[in-house]
Amino acid sequence: MTIETVHVGLPGRDYDIRIGAGLIDEAGAQIAPLLQRPRVAIITDETVAALHLEPLRAALAAQGIAAPALALPPGEATKGWPQFTRTVEWLIEQKVERRDIVLALGGGVIGDLAGFAAAVLRRGVRFVQVPTSLLAQVDSSVGGKTGINSPLGKNLIGAFHQPSLVLADIAVLETLNPRDFLAGYGEVVKYGLLGDAAFYEWLELNGPALAAGDRTARAHAVRRACEMKAGIVMRDETEQGERALLNLGHTFCHALEAATGYGDRLLHGEGVAIGCALAFELSARMGLCSQEEPSRVRAHLAAMGMKKDLADIEGPLPDADGLIALMAQDKKVQDGKLRFVLARGIGAAFVTSDVDADLLRKLLTEALKDR
Ligand code: GLY
Numbered sequence: 073m074t075i076e077t078v079h080v081g082l083p084g085r086d087y088d089i090r091i092g093a094g095l096i097d098e099a100g101a102q103i104a105p106l107l108q109r110p111r112v113a114i115i116t117d118e119t120v121a122a123l124h125l126e127p128l129r130a131a132l133a134a135q136g137i138a139a140p141a142l143a144l145p146p147g148e149a150t151k152g153w154p155q156f157t158r159t160v161e162w163l164i165e166q167k168v169e170r171r172d173i174v175l176a177l178g179g180g181v182i183g184d185l186a187g188f189a190a191a192v193l194r195r196g197v198r199f200v201q202v203p204t205s206l207l208a209q210v211d212s213s214v215g216g217k218t219g220i221n222s223p224l225g226k227n228l229i230g231a232f233h234q235p236s237l238v239l240a241d242i243a244v245l246e247t248l249n250p251r252d253f254l255a256g257y258g259e260v261v262k263y264g265l266l267g268d269a270a271f272y273e274w275l276e277l278n279g280p281a282l283a284a285g286d287r288t289a290r291a292h293a294v295r296r297a298c299e300m301k302a303g304i305v306m307r308d309e310t311e312q313g314e315r316a317l318l319n320l321g322h323t324f325c326h327a328l329e330a331a332t333g334y335g336d337r338l339l340h341g342e343g344v345a346i347g348c349a350l351a352f353e354l355s356a357r358m359g360l361c362s363q364e365e366p367s368r369v370r371a372h373l374a375a376m377g378m379k380k381d382l383a384d385i386e387g388p389l390p391d392a393d394g395l396i397a398l399m400a401q402d403k404k405v406q407d408g409k410l411r412f413v414l415a416r417g418i419g420a421a422f423v424t425s426d427v428d429a430d431l432l433r434k435l436l437t438e439a440l441k442d443r
Contacts, residue, residue, distance in 0.1 A: 073092050073093060073094045073095075073098070074092055074093075074291075075090050075091065075092040075095065075098075076090070076091045076092060076291060076295050077089065077090050077091070078091070078295060078298040078299050078302050079302070080214070080215075080234070080302045080305060080306065081302075081306055082234060082305070082306060082309060085216075085234045087234060087235055087236050087237055087238070088237060088238070089214055089238040089240060089298045089302065090102065090237070090238065090239050090240065091209075091240045091242065091291055091294050091295050091298065092240075092241065092242060092291065093241065093242040093243040093287050093291070094241065094243050095239045095240065095241035095242075095243075096124060096127050096128050096131060096202065096239070096241045096243075096244065097127060097131050098131065098239075099128055099131040099132060099202065099239060100131045100132045100133070100134050100135030100137055101131075101135060102237065102239055103132070103135075103137065103173070103175070103200055103237065103239075104135045104137065106173060106198070106200070106236055106237060107137065107172075107173060108171040108172070109171075109172070110135070110136045110137045110138060111137060111138045111139070111172060112132065112137060112138075112139050112172070112173045112174070112175045112200070113139070113140055113141075113142075113162075113163055113166050113168050113172065113173075113174050113175065114128070114129075114139050114140070114141035114142070114174075114175045114176075114177055115141075115142050115144070115159055115174060115175070115176055115177070115178075115182060115185070115186035115189065116141060116142070116143050116144070116176075116177040116178050116182060117143060117144050117145065117146040117147075117150065117178050117179075117181070117182055118143045118144070118145060118146055119146040120143075120146070120177055120178045120179070120182070120204050121141065121143040121177075123204075123244075123247050124177060124202075124204060124244060124247075125141055125143070125177065128175075128177060128202065129141070139175070140166050141177075142158075142159060142162045144158070144159065144182070144185075146181075147181070148181060148221070148334045148335065150181055150182075150185065151181045151184060151185050151220045151221050152220055152221050152222075152223070153220065155185065156185055156188065156189065156220050159185060159186065159189045160189050160192065160193055163189060163193050164193070168193060168194075168197060169194070169197075170194045170197060171197075171198075172197055172198075173197070173198045173199060173200055173236065174186055174189065174190040174193070174197060174198070174199040174200075175199065175200045175202060176199060176200070176201050176202065176203075176213075176235075177202045177204065178202075178203070178204055178205075178208070179203065179204055179205035179207060179208045179212075180203075180205065180207055180208045180211075180212035180213075180340070183201050183203060183208050183212050183213045183218075184212060184217070184218050184219055184220065184227070184230070185218075185220055186199060186218075187199055187201070187216075187218030187219075187233055187235065188218035188219050188220060188229075188230055188231060188233070190218075190233060191218050191231040191232075191233035192231065196233065198235075198236040199233070199235050199236065200235055200236055200237045200238070200239070201213035201214075201235045201237070201238045201239070202238075202239045202241070203238065203239075203240055204241075204244045204247075205245075205248060205252060205256055206245055206248065206252075206253055206255075206256025206257060206259070206260070206294075206341075207252075207255060207256035207258075207259050207340065207341050208256075209240040209242075209245070209256070209294050209297075209298075210256065210259050210260050210263070210293070210294055210297035210298065210301070211259045211297070211301065211318070213235070213238050213240070214235075214238055214298055214301050214302065214305070215234075215301055215302075215304075215305040215309075215315075215318075216232045216233055216234035216235065216305070216309065217230065217232060218230050218231055218232070218233050219231065221334075224401075225326075225330070225401050226326060226329065226330075226334070232309065232310055234309075238298075240294055240298070242287055242290050242291050242294065243287070245290060246285065250283070251339070252339070253283065254283065254341070254342075254376060254377065254378050255339040255340065255341030255342050255345075256341050257279070257282075257283065257341065257345075257376065257378070258321075258341035258342060258343075258344040258345035258348070258378065259297070259341050259344055260275065260293050260294075260297055261275060261345060261348065261369075261372065261373070262318075262320050262321060262344055262348055263296065263297045263300045263301070264418070264419065265320060265321075265348055265352070265369065265415065265418055265419065265421065266317045266318070266320045266413070266415075266419070266421040267300060267317065267419055267420075267421065268296070268300060268419050269417070269418045269419030269420075270419075271296050271300075271419075272372075272418050272419060274292075274296075275293070275372070276372050276375075278292075278293075279372065279375070279376050280375070280376070283376060283377075301318065304317065304318060313423075316411070316413065316423045317413055317421050317422070317423065319413055320344075320347075320348055320351060320413040320415075320421050321343075321344045321345070321346070321347030321348035321349075321350070321351050321413070322344060322347060322413070323347065323351075323399050323410065323411070323412055323413070324343070324346065324347035324350045324351065324399070325340065325343030325344050325346070325347035326343075326398070326399070326401070327395045327396075327398035327399040327401075328343045328346065328347070328382075328385065328389075328395070329343050330398045330401065331389050331390050331394070331395065331398060332385065332387070332389075337385065337386060337387055338379075338385055342378070342379045345373050345378050345379060345380065346379055346380060346381060346382065346384070346385070348369060349366060349369050349370050349373060349380050349381060350381075350435070350439065351412065351413060351414060351415065351421075352365050352366035352369045352415055353366040353435060353439075354412070354414060354427070354431065354432060354435055355414040355415045355416070357431050357434075357435060358414065358427070358428060358431060360414055360415065360416050361415055361416055361417045361420075362417075365415070365417055365418055368418065369418070381439060381442065382436075382439040382440055382442065382443055383439075383442045383443045385443075389440060389443070391437075391440065392432075392433045392434075392436035392437045392440060393433070395436050396410075396429075396432065396433065396436070409425040410425065410427060411423055411424070411425050412424055412425075412427050414427070
C-alpha cells in the first residue's frame with residue numbers, strides 16, 4: 073500500500089496526516105507508537121460502526137490494543153450538549169487516563185465532538201482522527217478545530233485541540249453514497265478556489281474520474297487539500313488572519329444551513345459549494361474579478377452534478393434580508409460587521425469586511441428569484 077504523509081509542523085503539537093487506501097487495516101501499527109499502554113477508546117456513530125468498527129478493532133487487536141467503543145446516533149443532531157455529555161461521561165467510565173488516546177472514527181460530526189471531548193477530558197487527552205467522509209478527510213479532521221453546536225448556532229462551543237495523528241483511508245470513501253461524496257467534494261473545490269488555481273484546473277479535468285472512484289485521483293485530491301490546510305494552520309492556527317480563507321463560501325453556507333434546518337435539505341458541503349459560487353458572483357459584481365470566474369465555478373459544479381445555486385435548494389427560503397440576518401449570526405462577525413471571503417480570481421481569495429450591502433441584497437434577491 074502506498075501511504076502518503078503530510079506533516080503539520082506546529083511546534084510542540086506536530087503530527088502526521090497519513091493518506092492511503094486500506095489504512096484502517098494498518099491502524100494498530102500506525103497508532104501503537106503513540107500509546108503508553110495498549111488501549112484506546114473509540115467514539116464513532118452507528119452507521120460508521122456497522123461498516124468500519126470491526127476492521128478497525130481487528131487491526132488494533134493485531135497489535136494487542138484493546139478498544140472499547142461508543143457508537144452515537146448518526147447525524148448533525150448528535151453534535152450538541154446531550155451526546156457530548158454522554159461521551160465525556162463514557163470516557164470517564166472507561167477510565168481513560170491523561171496519557172491515553174481517544175480515537176474518533178467517523179465524519180465531521182464525530183471528529184468534532186470526540187475531539188472536543190478529548191480537549192476537555194482531564195483538561196486534555198490526546199486524540200487520533202480516522203475520518204471516514206471526504207469532508208472530514210480534507211477539512212474537519214485536520215487543524216484542531218473541535219466543538220459542538222449550540223441551539224443558537226453551529227460550532228459555537230469548542231476548543232482548538234490538535235490531533236496526534238490523522239489516518240485518512242481512501243478506500244472507505246467507497247462506502248459513501250454519491251450525495252455525501254459530492255458534498256465533501258464541495259470542500260475540495262474550495263481549496264482550489266481559495267488558493268491554488270492549478271489544483272482547481274486539475275479538478276476540472278479529473279473531478280469526474282475522482283467521483284467515479286479513481287483511487288489515485290482521490291488520494292491526490294485529499295493530499296493536496298491536506299497540504300494546503302496544513303500550511304494555513306501552521307501559519308495561523310487560531311484564525312487570527314489567513315485561516316479565515318478556509319471559510320470561503322461559509323458565510324453564505326451557514327445562513328443557508330440555518331434556513332434549511334441543518335438537515336437533509338442541504339448538506340454542509342453542498343452549502344459550501346453554493347456559497348463558493350455566490351462568493352465569486354459577489355466578487356465579480358464588486359469588480360474584483362471578471363464575470364467569467366463565477367461562470368467557471370458554476371460550470372464545474374454543474375459538470376459534477378452538484379448543487380450550484382439557490383435554485384437547487386428545495387423548499388422555501390427566507391428573503392434576502394432574512395438570509396442576511398442569518399449571516400449576521402456567523403462566528404466571523406467582527407464589531408457587528410459581516411466578514412466575507414471574496415476573490416480576485418480563481419485561487420486568489422482574501423478576507424474583507426468591505427462588502428457593499430446593496431450589492432449583496434441585490435445578488436440574493438436575484439438568486440432567490442431564479443428559484
Ligand atoms: N474548516 C475551517 C477550518 O478548519 O479553519
